[in-house]
Amino acid sequence: MAPLLTKSSITSDPGCRKSRVDWAGCAREGKAGREMGLLDSMSLEEKIGQMVMVGFExxxxxxxxxxxxxxxEIGNVIFLGRNIVDLAQAESLTHRLQEIASHRRHRVGFLLSIDQEGGVVARLTKGATVLPGNMALGAIGSEEWASRASEVTADEMMALGFNMNLAPVLDINNNPDNPGIxxxxxxxDVSLVTRLGVASIEACQSLGVVATAKHFPGxxxxxxxxxLDLxxxxxxRERLENFEFAxxxxxxxAGVGAVMTAHVFFPAVEPEPDLPATLSRNVLTGLLREELGFEGVLITDDLFMGAIVKRYSIGEAAVRALVxxxxxxxxxxxxxxxxxAIEAILDAARVGKISRERVDESVGRILRLKDRFGLLDPGRYLARHSLERVGSAENRHVALEIARGSxxxxxxxxxxxxxxxxxxxxLAVISPDIRGLTQVEDGQLTDSPLAAALRQFAPGARDFAFSQSPEVGEIRDAVDLARSADLVVVGxxxxxxxxxxGALVRAxxxxxxxxxxxxxxxxxxxxxxxxxxxxxxxxxFRECTMRAVAELIFGAIEPRGRLPVSIPGICPCGTGLTFQG
Structure with a gap:
């Protein structure tokens, strides 16, 4: 098997990192000749296949x-938790897809993507290293640790055959009531999000994995x-330019390879009422392409979300997004x-609703990205890598050190x-049943990851798991357990x-x-x-994070994290106590 890729093994033409691409000029200079030749020889069906990314069951x-x-002629696949059983199975599956690509008329490899943000959103959990997520990194505030987390994630993804991470999230969470971010x-803080986001992107792409900045425009x-809805x-517009867009x-x-859209309405940019950014030419072409100069690949968020399907058929949404x-x-x-959806796209392209020029622009960008990351070369995308570093002690130690610092x-x-x-x-440990809250297939979860971590210090700790919205009986049972204990840790x-x-905790x-x-x-x-x-x-709630919490409670580590958000009337941004006060 080939060795894992390192930074030094990834080479790229500086021309690939330009924010704006002159396709005609690149072809004349020979920089995009390969992609342009492919583009000219592809059928409409092959081109449209490159313009979709599908999941399977x-x-x-x-x-x-x-x-x-x-x-x-599908050209790109997304993997979800339902597709992952273990490391060997995941690697075999990604390899099989690339084998299919290598036997096509045009041997263009698949973009194989996954949401591996870290923390609460991670699809690779069974045997892989699951690192703390973005806000934990924000609590440390270190670009070095953001880079290291991204490197570990990208390293393990490459070993398993994944070449595109649908991360990092660049949304600035300044609303405590935000239910999804x-x-x-x-x-x-805009500066913190920008610094750590760029560090994550550069580290990810230096190891050969496409990074995806999401969810644009924020x-x-x-x-x-x-x-659920829009x-x-x-x-x-002034506020957006200085904050959300930054x-x-x-x-x-910084050369990010891909950007993902947000199913959000921005009236300062789009005058049509309730038109999601994903379907807005003013946002995607006017703002992102023409004003910000992005010439990488622009991918929609999942078009099956409520913000879209409550207003459009899936075919109409797909066509409108591409237009x-x-x-x-x-x-x-x-x-x-x-x-x-694919039939609707094909029909729209055949009758000119999606122009041939519009199709070629997108496919040209996709091919250029794939060339930059080795997906036009079967010798590269069929290479298999050692799995020994996936979930290694060294990588898990990185995850634990980040958790300890956060x-x-x-x-x-x-x-x-x-x-x-x-x-x-x-000791009594009272915490939510995480498996019932995350709505994600996740092999790393136990009934109470908090209790499991605390038992490393208090083996006899008793635990009680409650539901997302505990009923009166659950609250009563939790209180009864608490009254029989010397100390309660509640998650x-x-x-x-x-x-x-909140009612349970107050009780x-x-x-x-x-x-x-x-x-x-x-x-x-x-x-x-x-x-x-x-x-x-x-x-x-990941294993590394719960371990760090247990170490903090029992004094094995000192608290070092600083709150990267403000909690109005309670904790300002930057709050973080030590044991000395």
Missing amino acids: GPELTPSDEEFIGRY GVRSFGE KGDVTVDSH PTVAHS PFDAAIR AGADIALLCHGRAEQAA VTLLANRRGIIPVAPGGYPD TYNAHIYNEQ LLDTDVPVVVVTMRNPYDIVQFAAAETCIAAYG
């Missing part, structure tokens, strides 16, 4: 899957989840719906922590949205038992229990 390619891929963002300040960002502008200048300037329509689910002590008024050895012999998961979790605080609260996703949860005397922001 299971952990292997069925004959039906292969027939579908062949019939529509939160800890997926680096924080609320959905950090929304109160509706676009999976959010609006109603700020002025990280994307920096990413473009507006998107290069790839992302279609994650449903074979019949995927086929309907966990943030928000309150410790009675000095309950650090817990001295034997100080509280009877929350989006309690700022689910008020019943625990009303007992005479010392309580340590751990926010296992968004730190905004503390608004529900501002009276908590001891509170830790963890920014996630």
